Structure formats: structure tokens, C-alpha cells
Amino acid sequence: MKNIRDYTLEELENELLSLGEKKFRAKQIFAWIYRGVTSFEEMTDLSKDLIEKLKQNYIIDCIFLDNFQKSKDGTIKYLFKLTDEHKIESVLMKYKYGYTACVSNQIGCKMGCNFCASAKIGFVRNLTPGEIVGQILKMEEQSGEKISNVVFMGIGEPFDNYENVMKAVRLINDPKGLNIGARHISISTCGLVDGIERFSNENIQCNLCISLHSSRDEVRSDMMPINKKYNIAEVIDACKKYIDKTNRRITFEYALVDGVNDSKEDALHLAKLLHGMLCHVNLIPVNKIKDGKYEKSSVEKMMAFRDLLNDKGIVATIRRELGSDISAACGQLVRDEKSRLN
Numbered sequence: 001m002k003n004i005r006d007y008t009l010e011e012l013e014n015e016l017l018s019l020g021e022k023k024f025r026a027k028q029i030f031a032w033i034y035r036g037v038t039s040f041e042e043m044t045d046l047s048k049d050l051i052e053k054l055k056q057n058y059i060i061d062c063i064f065l066d067n068f069q070k071s072k073d074g075t076i077k078y079l080f081k082l083t084d085e086h087k088i089e090s091v092l093m094k095y096k097y098g099y100t101a102c103v104s105n106q107i108g109c110k111m112g113c114n115f116c117a118s119a120k121i122g123f124v125r126n127l128t129p130g131e132i133v134g135q136i137l138k139m140e141e142q143s144g145e146k147i148s149n150v151v152f153m154g155i156g157e158p159f160d161n162y163e164n165v166m167k168a169v170r171l172i173n174d175p176k177g178l179n180i181g182a183r184h185i186s187i188s189t190c191g192l193v194d195g196i197e198r199f200s201n202e203n204i205q206c207n208l209c210i211s212l213h214s215s216r217d218e219v220r221s222d223m224m225p226i227n228k229k230y231n232i233a234e235v236i237d238a239c240k241k242y243i244d245k246t247n248r249r250i251t252f253e254y255a256l257v258d259g260v261n262d263s264k265e266d267a268l269h270l271a272k273l274l275h276g277m278l279c280h281v282n283l284i285p286v287n288k289i290k291d292g293k294y295e296k297s298s299v300e301k302m303m304a305f306r307d308l309l310n311d312k313g314i315v316a317t318i319r320r321e322l323g324s325d326i327s328a329a330c331g332q333l334v335r336d337e338k339s340r341l342n
């Protein structure tokens, strides 16, 4: 059955017309969806006939709470079940300025980064726009909080599910939809150059984050197989074109791994690579995953790495870890649950 949350307002208008209904009904239905209702019966300004018709043609609630865990720091990790019984995870983080939702965009991931737990769960399918937006609606329903920021940093590679992710972004951003400002939405990619190029032409002010993790091809190819398809020079070139076109700052994510990418030389090499770019480096202590070979760098090494970058004129900060006591930190999604089930 079709999911009514998959449509933009314009598409919903066409759906209503094809059901023989008036176009303006779409506006009413769209408003109810983003007020968070989970059944058509709650749409009290629609006739019984129309509600019946909608029920025969569409589902509305497509995402169900399976489990959740709350961290000492207030972070909540949700395990959601989809209509086909597959599971995904989303995380709700509390910051001074509000609540940030970290959403998944695929069931599993094809990219195979060797430090990431999502790579180990195997790819099943893309999520639909409604399933992406549904994670946010469900987290708001469950927590009673209004979400003000969204990051595409859960399971999956956003630019490997480009259309559905962009449609979800439009629904999240639409003033009649979730009404979250584009500048409060971040998309993180492992560096799919075709996606970066396409994204440069979207004319939307979302933040683009690139998972770089090393400035040396040998090291990056070992950590991230995608580097064999699109190497560092190609990724950086696409980023420079993006910046020229949009005048927007890029965030480079760099997971610091003890003895792999965290030396002084690595910091200087990275500073040289990013020299003159409108960018920011987000240093993340790598999170050890089950059977993972990587260990976090020491706090001293992380601070030294950050200071070296800053000295060279590259703005760098160390990302605070949230939810690490409940495996909600980077790269640990779903896999725990799988191993519990196995």
C-alpha cells in the first residue's frame, strides 16, 4: 500500500485529484500529517467518505517503536520497526539550542567503511521519503519534544539514495511540512562525487558534511573502500566546485584513530589539503565497534591535532560524544540489536 507521507504537497494534490477529490483537501491532509497524527480518523475536518477512501488507498503510520534506550546525557536511541519488519535506528540528542534528530536513510549500507557498524549489517533497501520523515515524527511523538535540527548521519549513504533523501529534505524544510530551516539540516556523505555535484545544483541551504578521515589515499582507501572509486583529489575538487557555486562552508568529518591518522604529520598534511577552502573540520574520537581494530586517539593527541589545524588557519573542533553509554554514538547503530537477536 502507498504511504501518504511519501508525497510533497503538490504530489498529494495530484493524488487527491486522481481519487476524484478536490485539490484543496491535500492541504488539509498535509497539515494533519505534520501535526503528527497517526490515523486518518484523527483528520476531523474530512468527511467520513474521504477518510474511508484514504484508508483504502494509503497507510499513514509506517514506523513503529520497537525499543528505546535513554543515556545519562539525555540522548535517546530508538529502534524502529518498518512495515516489512526490518529495523532501523534513529537518535535524539539534546543540545543547548534544542533537539537534534539523527536519521537513517537506508536499511544497511553498501559503502563498507571498515570502522562503521552499519557496514556490517548488510544492505537491504533504501528508505522512502515517508520513512525518513516518519522517524522525526515518531521521535517527536515519543519524546514530546519539538525537533529543531536534523542530521543525515544514521544508517546509510544519503547520496546512494539521492532522490528519496532530497525529497525528505524538502518535506522537512517545507514551512507546511516539518518547517525546519535548511541551515538546520545536515547531510553527511562518504564522498560520492556525482552526488556532491548534483547537490551543488539543488539551490537549498543545507549543510554538506564530507567523511574524509584521512588526507592520504593509501590510508583512506583502507578505511573507506569508496576511495578507490573517488579518490581524495576528486572529492576535494568536487567540494571546491560546491563552495564556488553555493558559497557555503563544508564540514569535513575526521574520526581520529590511534596510530592511523592522528600524527602531527597527518595534521599538517590535512591542513595543506584544505588550505584556503571555506571549511570546518569536525574531529570525532573513533568509536570502537564490535570486532573493530581501531582504538580512539588519546585526548592529548586529539587536542594537539586540533591545535595544529587551528594554527594553520583551519577551523577545527572536537565533537562531543553523546550517548556512548547506550551505543548510540557514531557507527554503532542496529548492530547491537542484531547480535542480541542472533
Ligand code: SAH
Pocket (backbone or CB within 6 Å): 113, 115, 116, 117, 152, 153, 154, 156, 157, 158, 188, 189, 190, 191, 209, 210, 211, 212, 253, 255, 284, 285, 286, 287, 288, 289, 330, 331, 332
Ligand atoms: N554515509 C554517511 C553517513 C554515515 S554516519 C557518511 O559516510 O558520511 C556519519 C558519520 O559517522 C560519518 O562521518 C562516518 O564516517 C562516521 N562514523 C561511522 N562509524 C564511526 C565510528 N565507529 N566512529 C566514529 N565515526 C564514525
